[in-house]
Amino acid sequence: MSYLNYHVAQVPTGWRKILHLNWPLVFLVTAVSCIGFLMLYSVSGGDIDRWAGPQMERFAVGMVLMFALAFVPIWFWRSISVASYVICVGLLVLVEVIGHVGMGAQRWLVLGPVRIQPSELTKVAFVMTLAAYYDWLPVEKVSRPFWVLIPVILILLPTGLVLMQPDLGTSIMLVAGGGIVMFAAGVSLWYFAGVIAIVVAGVTTVMESRGTDWQLLHDYQFRRIDTFLDPGSDPLGAGYNIAQAQIALGSGGWSGRGFMQGTQSRLNFLPEKHTDFIFTSLAEEFGFVGAFSLLMLYVLILGFCMYSALTNRDRFASLLTIGIAGTFFLYFSINMATVMGMLPAKGSPLPLVSYGGTSLMILLMAFGIVQSAHVHRPRG
């Protein structure tokens, strides 16, 4: 039986597709977004126009896009995946040439009235490309060196461009997202073990070089590592944000201080309280109960996506869903680990909750694609 021999007749068509959406996923995404509105309202001190209002508008637009994409047949995405990859790389090159510098890095591309952050688009597009690649590649060739090299190049090309912006956070995200797709596609575990071994050896070598005459990093770079390992060592510098975030988070206790009662954020001790550090405000105001609930909602979203991927017999759709869900997982776990002081501080938003247009819209569109994969899965 071939792909075209699917019981296409059994795939819903027209408006009937709406009945076959992954509705629990829609509700979960909406619920998490609503938590976001609530928190944005709270950290703005009750000023709905500041962050919560604009965020709701974008959510509304994003939801419409999500439904629209859900109705597009999944094979359409497969057919444009190579083109979308080429376009994204082209946009990244364009950013390098004429990009707008924001926050010390070149990330934005202004095309008329539209501001695009190509690195965000790339996260989805190149997962799609990798999924298409492994759909095309016969399963028995997956672990052959040559066929492993191709996706590695596909990953490293946009990663290198993003690194030049420079945006270390996003490049790590791209490598990890691509890695998840390769992992799911069945690339031999030895490759992954090899990469991990090389990274560990590299890091060890760099750290061992400290103080010797072949020192590989500058002294200040080592000090930055020190600050991460012990924020107290530089309490007024980089450690400040982390120390304040931890105080806010920990002081929430079991049940929190109550909605809009968080003192750390109210007193402006918290930096970036509406973007990267919004989880600390949530944890302060709603305590362990609230913070853990959000974590569980994320896990449920992840779970529904993974289940959808498992039950989807179309290799492309399955891998794409895993890739998007994996990227989503990286998003929320890296953000939470950062504000809890488990990872070095770097700008990364909390998905669906943090204030920020591009990230929210792209995420909702990605979920639209996941829905599309779900709706158009082969039946019978």
Next chain:
Amino acid sequence: MRKSEREIVESGRLITRRVLMLGAIQAAVVSALGLKLRSMQVEHADEYRMLSDGNSIKIRLLPPARGLILDRHGTIIAGNEQNYRVTLTREEAGDVSAVIARLRHIIPMSDRQIADILEEIRKRSAVTPVLVADRLSWAEFSSIALNAPALPGVTPEAGLSRSYPRAGDFAHVLGYVGPVSDYDLSKIENPDPVLRLPEFQLGKVGMEAKLEEPLRGKAGSRRVEVNSAGREMRELSRQEGQQGATVQTTLDAGLQNFATQRLGSESAAAVVIDVTNGDILAISSSPVFDPNKFVRGISGPDYRALMNHDHRPLADKTVQGVYPPGSTFKMVTLLAGLEAGVINAGSRFYCPGYTQVAGRRFHCWSRGGHGMVDALGSLEHSCDVYYYELAQRVGIDRIAAMARKLGIGVRHELPMSAIAEGIAPDRAWKRARYDQEWQVGDSLNASIGQGYVLASPLQLAVMTARVATGRAVSPRLVRAIDGQPEPVPEWPELDINPLNLRTARAGMDAVMNGSRGTARRARIIAPEWQMAGKTGTSQVRNITAAERARGVISNEQLPWNRRDHALFVCFAPYDMPRYAVSLVVEHGGGGSAVAAPIARDILLYALADGLPPLTAYPESERAKVQEIWSRMNLTPSARKGEGRARA
């Protein structure tokens, strides 16, 4: 692309396996996040709650106290004093201009000052405290502390500020500290965060700048709880900083004070060096300025007055100033000749009052000439013609080599600013500098310390010390850092025949004690302190042929800045040298009349370790000396008890 059923099944199985593995990894990560959350919010919640509840935590840096600088006996010459000041933090203040308006009721501030402060606050980050006012009286300070609730963001602080208890005495050697400027920060690759504190002081020039690192110390920090208005509620923990190292110098505060006062209002420099170990006991440049004014922020008019003063009080003439050494250079030429073997101590030249070389006449200072002159006499009478003859025989390169051997034209490293190298010219130097060949006339000028030769008072003192001891003595200023004595090197023997050195020393003795010595009037008659020296009078202008035709113009008829420099170098006791002194009085006139008496007085003070008995002076000088003493207001070095730092 077609796919067989078998392929689909295999792909599905593979994905299932991998998704389960992926799920397991994700579950582990989520568990870690959940556990960390639980640990922070459930197990350690109370600790965080305490930090956050009502109050919040702040970390404040404790600036370290700057290291003291002491004289050789332990007298504090740079210390720290209490300074009451007020800072403002934008984030805590909210409405900055309203707070400043209220503050104005307590401390008088001009509109201009307020504009400056607002500008500074705008430039700095919201959490950086900005200095609003300092050197407040206790009344103002306590009034601000009392009104703290009405002044959010305003922090009264009692801090330390540098003070120089000896005012101008050590102004040039120590330099001064000042607030850290953006320019200072830009020069440091990775500045210590303590430098960004508004009140922090950094060494700007002199020893304060050169020894910044040991003097600065290490900042401490304290964690304090503040309420939402930024007011400190209590201190949670405190990590004391480390005071900067105490630097004990080789200087003698009493002698430095005497030397500075003895130079008075002259534009002059004096250096006293212990020839046995290189210790600099006094290094004084005159006129002085008060470094405390710079620490507090010098006013415009005061600064302009210092800048426009024709005696240049801000310049350190002891190490930065270079002068033609004049006849004090004759020991160099003499030793070069003796070492080269072109003359011996008994060789004589005839001095008719001039020498004719290459169609030009080079005059001796004595118009009538000195007749037959030997080595000793050449120094005693300071006969120029003797050296013109000698220069033609020995050649400039050997003179320059001897100069460098004795420390002229060589940079002596001391923790002071802009130390000059001077010039010991030779053929190669002139070719490199002017792209011209060396002329025999250049040699003649150089032989008597004129022409291209330039030396700083420090170099002249080193030269004298080396002639006196025959060792390559180098100057040093730091005796101990934090109680750790700086080792005194064993100064190596100079590669000069001791007999020749003895001839030079005997000549210097004859200058003072010979029957017709040029500085006989300034001799010391106490036999245990017998002094040897050499005068120098160096021209700062060329005497034109027209002037010469009209006859010699006396110095007094010239404007101040065209008069000759008066120089003098000396050491004592003659048979067992201990101290050497070099002295330059800019545009002072004659070395013997002006410079020698001052140098003698300073040397005697060093030898007697205080004011010497009058009996050390020749009878004829005593009245004058007493008169000079009576005009002085001396602050001796504190030897015991008061004003002395506990080590």
